[in-house]
Amino acid sequence: MPSSKYKKIYAKRLEEHGKSGRSFASFCAEIGICRAAGYKWIDRHEDFREAKELFDTFRVAMLEDIALEAAAGRLPASNFNALKLLLQSTAKEYKQNALNGDEPHEEAKAPTQLNITFREVSAEEALSDLVPGAQDG
16 A cells, blocks of 8 residues: 555644635645545545644634624625535535435434525615514614
8 A cells, every 4th residue: 555645733723624614625725635535535544634624624713703793784795695605515514415405415404404485685685584673763
């Protein structure tokens, strides 16, 4: 078997990379490996597998924060379609398999499943949805 470039420090670096919202592919490029090698590391190294789970969690949380800020009108010229695409491509709970008649992923069937539908709204409408009575004043 060829030698692996894997180092234990990569697990911690992967966790931190997830907080940036960037992809697993960008992490692999940053450390100079292809994605296939990164996925092999997930299979072969328990610490890297656990770090990948944390990476996914941190990345989704960061993207959700951006989506909530955009929905509240606190981000100028936010592109809701881009945010929707990022969330759908990142997190199983945002995939729309059910709309296509497909069976959702096993993990998406968990009781913690979260489904969000995006639509474009004005900043005022978004704020009134988030803060009851915000438009009354």
